[in-house]
Amino acid sequence: MADAITLLVFCLPIVTLCYSMFCLASPWGTCVRCRPAGKNRTCRACNGTGKRPRLGWQLYVYARRLYRDGDH
Numbered sequence: 026m027a028d029a030i031t032l033l034v035f036c037l038p039i040v041t042l043c044y045s046m047f048c049l050a051s052p053w054g055t056c057v058r059c060r061p062a063g064k065n066r067t068c069r070a071c072n073g074t075g076k077r078p079r080l081g082w083q084l085y086v087y088a089r090r091l092y093r094d095g096d097h
């Protein structure tokens with residue numbers, strides 16, 4: 026059991042880092058709501074673009090905004 030926790034603690038930063046790199050490499054993901062039908066102009070989730078920013082990218086933008094607001 027302790028080994029599993031150690032493994033998890035060791036892997037988590039690596040997984041987080043990989044996900045961050047993945048988000049930076051392609052911040053836009055396919056819209057899940059209208060993906061089966063392709064682009065859907067009435068889709069409110071993506072405003073009809075068929076693409077949505079990834080959660081990691083949204084977090085990055087949010088963190089950057091917080092940092093900028095705190096800087097001034």
Ligand SMILES: [Zn+2]
Nearest residue numbers: 056059068071
């Ligand atoms: Zn959509």
